[in-house]
Amino acid sequence: MTDTVATAQPAPGASGLRARKKQRTRDALTRAAMELFTTQGFEHTTVDEIADAVEVSQRTFFRYFSNKEQAALALEDLIEERFMASLRERPATETPLEALRQAVLGTWDDISAAIHEVVPIELYMRMYQVIESTPALLSTRMRRQSEMEQRITAEIARREGLDPVTDLRPRVLVAAVGGVIQAASGHWGQCEDDSVEQMRRSFDEHLTTLTPALTGQWRTPGA
Amino acid sequence: MTDTVATAQPAPGASGLRARKKQRTRDALTRAAMELFTTQGFEHTTVDEIADAVEVSQRTFFRYFSNKEQAALALEDLIEERFMASLRERPATETPLEALRQAVLGTWDDISAAIHEVVPIELYMRMYQVIESTPALLSTRMRRQSEMEQRITAEIARREGLDPVTDLRPRVLVAAVGGVIQAASGHWGQCEDDSVEQMRRSFDEHLTTLTPALTGQWRTPGA
DNA sequence: GAGATTATGTCAGCAGCTGACATTTGACAA
DNA sequence: TTGTCAAATGTCAGCTGCTGACATAATCTC
Numbered sequence: 001m002t003d004t005v006a007t008a009q010p011a012p013g014a015s016g017l018r019a020r021k022k023q024r025t026r027d028a029l030t031r032a033a034m035e036l037f038t039t040q041g042f043e044h045t046t047v048d049e050i051a052d053a054v055e056v057s058q059r060t061f062f063r064y065f066s067n068k069e070q071a072a073l074a075l076e077d078l079i080e081e082r083f084m085a086s087l088r089e090r091p092a093t094e095t096p097l098e099a100l101r102q103a104v105l106g107t108w109d110d111i112s113a114a115i116h117e118v119v120p121i122e123l124y125m126r127m128y129q130v131i132e133s134t135p136a137l138l139s140t141r142m143r144r145q146s147e148m149e150q151r152i153t154a155e156i157a158r159r160e161g162l163d164p165v166t167d168l169r170p171r172v173l174v175a176a177v178g179g180v181i182q183a184a185s186g187h188w189g190q191c192e193d194d195s196v197e198q199m200r201r202s203f204d205e206h207l208t209t210l211t212p213a214l215t216g217q218w219r220t221p222g223a
Numbered sequence: 224m225t226d227t228v229a230t231a232q233p234a235p236g237a238s239g240l241r242a243r244k245k246q247r248t249r250d251a252l253t254r255a256a257m258e259l260f261t262t263q264g265f266e267h268t269t270v271d272e273i274a275d276a277v278e279v280s281q282r283t284f285f286r287y288f289s290n291k292e293q294a295a296l297a298l299e300d301l302i303e304e305r306f307m308a309s310l311r312e313r314p315a316t317e318t319p320l321e322a323l324r325q326a327v328l329g330t331w332d333d334i335s336a337a338i339h340e341v342v343p344i345e346l347y348m349r350m351y352q353v354i355e356s357t358p359a360l361l362s363t364r365m366r367r368q369s370e371m372e373q374r375i376t377a378e379i380a381r382r383e384g385l386d387p388v389t390d391l392r393p394r395v396l397v398a399a400v401g402g403v404i405q406a407a408s409g410h411w412g413q414c415e416d417d418s419v420e421q422m423r424r425s426f427d428e429h430l431t432t433l434t435p436a437l438t439g440q441w442r443t444p445g446a
Numbered sequence: 447g448a449g450a451t452t453a454t455g456t457c458a459g460c461a462g463c464t465g466a467c468a469t470t471t472g473a474c475a476a
Numbered sequence: 477t478t479g480t481c482a483a484a485t486g487t488c489a490g491c492t493g494c495t496g497a498c499a500t501a502a503t504c505t506c
Binding site: 241244245248279280282283286 | 451452453454455456457
């Protein structure tokens with residue numbers, strides 16, 4: 001409802017000068033916002049400050065982001081889209097758990113590269129902590145994560161040929177893996193000097209702990 | 224951060240005239256807010272409208288609720304407190320799952336009575352749907368629910384003598400039961416004419432489905 | 447009934463956000 | 477190149493949520 005971006009997303013590596021310029025100001029706004037949020041805090045940063053930093057009117061800011069929160073969570077969108085794309089491409093022969101695992105591990109480089117095109121990873125990490133300590137941001141992120149989990153659940157159910165309403169296994173699996181991701185990234189966000197590689201390892205470790213509990217044949221033999 | 228109530232909670236069945244009056248305006252504000260939210264929608268209701276309905280200044284509204292959302296979620300507080308109290312009183316002999324089950328079933332009458340002292344149950348039900356369809360409210364409720372789950376997890380870990388950080392079983396159990404509660408109340412919120420009893424039955428049914436997966440001896444034999 | 451607390455009202459003001467309209471800037475064809 | 481169109485931006489006026497400061501009125505205590 002208040003989430004939609006005011007302006008249609010320009011294709012990332014867009015063609016025209018116009019589109020490129022648009023992408024540039026969008027990135028500049030995201031960067032400026034994140035820099036200000038991480039240094040002054042989310043609530044103590046005004047939209048005017050962000051707009052001024054990019055030399056753009058406040059009104060323009062709101063044409064790119066429907067509200068202040070969206071600027072703080074802009075990179076989450078990016079991550080979600082890449083992850084979903086990656087998941088959809090996993091071969092049907094993989095078990096659901098393995099598909100999720102590979103989707104996470106496989107996209108991570110891609111994702112961190114995409115992040116780095118906008119802001120340094122270190123800034124993203126600091127922003128992560130700001131999100132966790134700002135109730136408004138935490139709330140919104142939780143809701144969006146839950147929406148994300150629904151999408152993933154639907155995708156898993158689809159590839160396994162299950163009814164996502166009747167069969168709770170996809171939902172449980174996704175919730176569990178989601179929990180692992182959160183635990184891993186939470187841990188990652190805290191250790192200051194840790195690299196991206198650390199995060200990947202942490203995820204894989206935590207996940208293998210859960211594996212036995214989540215493994216099993218789902219598809220009916222006939223299918 | 225923005226969640227704390229501006230004014231200290233008056234004791235529910237408080238003594239003085241002053242305290243009683245305070246409780247009355249608080250309830251009146253909650254009721255007016257819920258009535259307006261359910262008829263006009265959350266976003267299309269201004270705080271001024273709510274204040275006017277109770278014949279109170281806007282400033283006074285903000286002395287009772289730190290923001291508009293809190294007025295919409297006021298009853299959740301009430302429910303949470305009663306539930307936690309109920310859980311803490313469960314005998315140590317019960318299994319964690321049974322303790323949670325009994326805490327839910329046992330408090331329900333108490334809770335619905337407490338709700339009914341403020342608003343008719345039917346209004347609460349309609350409000351439930353408004354919350355689910357209003358992103359801002361849904362977000363905040365999710366965060367608060369997660370905080371609530373942490374409290375419950377800590378309590379379960381305490382009574383079982385487990386370390387809530389090391390041992391994930393309490394967390395998993397609470398997450399699962401939380402999921403059941405949400406599913407049951409979601410279902411309840413949709414069926415228009417259903418009574419409270421329906422809800423209780425729905426919860427118990429869904430829970431027994433999960434029981435086998437969640438049962439087991441947690442405490443070490445020596446303890 | 448006097449004095450101390452506490453709730454309420456009033457007012458001024460900031461920040462988030464929006465609609466409306468004018469202006470500029472890039473896209474594209476003649 | 478130039479003219480035309482569409483899209484991006486700026487400006488401005490205005491609403492709503494929310495807060496601090498201070499004055500007033502209602503309760504409580506003795």
